[in-house]
Amino acid sequence: MRFAILSFPGSSCDVDMLHAVRDIVGEGAEIISHVDAKLENYDAVLIPTGASYGDYLRPGALAQSSESIESLKTFVKSGKPVLGVGNGFQILVEAGILPGAFLRNQSLKFRSGKAKLAVRNASTYFTSNYEEDGLLTIPFAHEYGNYFVDRETARLLKETDRIIFTYEDGNLDGSVERIAGVLNEQGNVLGMMPLPERAVEEIIGGTDGLPLFQSILKNWSEKNVSHA
Amino acid sequence: MTKVKVYVTLRESVVDPQGIAAQEALQTMGFNEVESVRIGKLIELELAGTAAEIETRVTEMCDKLLVNKVIEQYSFEIGEVAGK
Numbered sequence: 001m002r003f004a005i006l007s008f009p010g011s012s013c014d015v016d017m018l019h020a021v022r023d024i025v026g027e028g029a030e031i032i033s034h035v036d037a038k039l040e041n042y043d044a045v046l047i048p049t050g051a052s053y054g055d056y057l058r059p060g061a062l063a064q065s066s067e068s069i070e071s072l073k074t075f076v077k078s079g080k081p082v083l084g085v086g087n088g089f090q091i092l093v094e095a096g097i098l099p100g101a102f103l104r105n106q107s108l109k110f111r112s113g114k115a116k117l118a119v120r121n122a123s124t125y126f127t128s129n130y131e132e133d134g135l136l137t138i139p140f141a142h143e144y145g146n147y148f149v150d151r152e153t154a155r156l157l158k159e160t161d162r163i164i165f166t167y168e169d170g171n172l173d174g175s176v177e178r179i180a181g182v183l184n185e186q187g188n189v190l191g192m193m194p195l196p197e198r199a200v201e202e203i204i205g206g207t208d209g210l211p212l213f214q215s216i217l218k219n220w221s222e223k224n225v226s227h228a
Numbered sequence: 229m230t231k232v233k234v235y236v237t238l239r240e241s242v243v244d245p246q247g248i249a250a251q252e253a254l255q256t257m258g259f260n261e262v263e264s265v266r267i268g269k270l271i272e273l274e275l276a277g278t279a280a281e282i283e284t285r286v287t288e289m290c291d292k293l294l295v296n297k298v299i300e301q302y303s304f305e306i307g308e309v310a311g312k
Contacts (some may be wrong), residue, residue: 046237053294057293057294058296061291061293061296064292064293065293094296099298101296101298101299103242103245103299104246105245105247106243106245106246107245108249110248148242148298148299149298150241150298174243174245
């Protein structure tokens, strides 16, 4: 499987993502620049965290000026999987690929640590290797992690099982419905604020992020690899 | 060139923790009459075009980039011609 790690100016955790996918999961992965990004040559797109465009205006907002966002929208329409983590999630929201918006953390502080998450839907492209309602520990690091959607959208997300991860340790940043990760309507785009690529090896404190990448690989293989 | 001031504020349904913190600080300092503080942004643009063109283009800029209408609302003032 070929993963593209789509990098914008200021995306600082593209190498972490590369290490997770290429060295730990063992699949093909490349960091590609947002300039002239040939997304159609890849099977999945991963948008890493960092502070693209300096987080100016609103985190993730200025990435919309990149022509790669149009290619990304075409890629999404084709049904192939896209995962955005941290700032990558903020970019997906600002581009209108996922619903909602991000506000500053309730505490007004940048916070980082390990989040306790529950898997609310384990039958998606991204979570089928997890157990339904399983608890995970995944690192996070953000100042704008306070996910907002209006009531109507929150209700819709709930009813359609598109709230994929929720915070189970106090929801200190103030996200609506304790949302830590959401899926698009089509089911092929996941955005999450916690950073699964930082939880793929015991040596760095846990492997709870690994099944997410393995789910993508398994679901892709089932569709695309013929068992002769 | 024309100057345009775009005022961006959080929608009323959105909690503004920064505003609440500033309100509490003001009250602590004795400004007890303050009942609410909401903090927004001011964006100043300088651009060319007729008033009608500017109105259309700035609305488009706000809707596409400058404002996130999920959480924010905006208004703008088209000001005096700057410079010469």
